[in-house]
Amino acid sequence: MLNNVNYVDRRITKSKNALKEALLVLLLEENIDHITITDIVNEAYLNRGTFYKNYQSKEEILDEVLEDVTADLTKAFRAPYQDQQRLAVKSLKASTVTIFDHVAKYSTFYTLIFKKNRYPEFQHTISETLKSLHLQDFSNISFNAKINREFLACYRAYATFGVLKEWVHDGFKYSAGYMADQLVEILCSSQGGDIYRVVI
């Protein structure tokens, strides 16, 4: 009767999350090669058998973390213009900017890659994701025909990336809400008149 499952059992979700967070915490201190499966399950407060039922290797966990992060980053970035046809920078509300909440949610991951400078390829994935979002979602990103839209998307993506990175690097010195306020101010002062056509 319960043979055909189209839901994910909460136990699986929780065990996997615990294993992911545990590995990230351990990675803050040492290289992945020096981390044993036993270390991970101890940190995750799980039986070793549970690791093997959910994953084949340590690396598989990391892959899934990156999937989680990019998916959630995308969702957070899009939050201000979710279900909108247009995005007027001038009337952007800071409360709809959730990208800093996203970073806080994955603080261990971002601390690992931004502060400890581990897995530089992950940094690249983050910035590439931001660039793609600018490029794909804002069809008319460049109003000036002389400006290559690829370059503009790159410019804007790295600008945001830098703010996120500095925030993490300084140990989340300010609240996510304050950071959102600041970002909105910056966007308004530089692109206040822009209205982007949204294409999700």
Added chain:
Amino acid sequence: MLNNVNYVDRRITKSKNALKEALLVLLLEENIDHITITDIVNEAYLNRGTFYKNYQSKEEILDEVLEDVTADLTKAFRAPYQDQQRLAVKSLKASTVTIFDHVAKYSTFYTLIFKKNRYPEFQHTISETLKSLHLQDFSNISFNAKINREFLACYRAYATFGVLKEWVHDGFKYSAGYMADQLVEILCSSQGGDIYRVVI
């Protein structure tokens, strides 16, 4: 073979902790009477059956939280003189002061009682615990015969209590480490010459 258990299954620990934290989070927003069992298990991301397997009522959870907090508070308070016969205030190391880490660990609970001013009787339990610790652990707390040791213990307990409360009330504005530094400075300046006989 597994009939006689002298350990606590990790699943029980985790489920109970999730239910405790969930109830506290919900209590930040509304009165316990308006919180349903369904609310709690949703917040805890657990099946309702799990609630009933571990607890009889919402109130039972709260009782257990208070037990947890007082036990951990006691352990944290004693950390600086654990396994010592004497405690010389002058040579007290801030790194051994873990009472602020304890409060951070139970931040939801302390925010509830200190910031939201819910369950004033719990505040009393905390201050009473601190008073008992001074009184029981420091056999020679009062060096001046004219000073009633009960009153002195009360005075010192509430002093600490106040610092904890203010810290929570201001939303954990400073780090636990900084707070420990400050407390040690205050203790040194006022009781720097004291050496307490420890009786645990």
Added chain:
DNA sequence: ACTATTCTGTCTACTATTGAACAATTCTTA
């Protein structure tokens, strides 16, 4: 007062996680 809705407490069949044990393998380090 009546009704629709939510919440409760309990139940069932199923399954993910559990502690423990084990031989095989890999690391230490002497």
Added chain:
DNA sequence: TAAGAATTGTTCAATAGTAGACAGAATAGT
């Protein structure tokens, strides 16, 4: 290189947690 220790990957029976269903109680809305 040899011996000792730690880690691995797998197994087992036991059990806590799972989704879902249910009837009855409490609650809200009209």
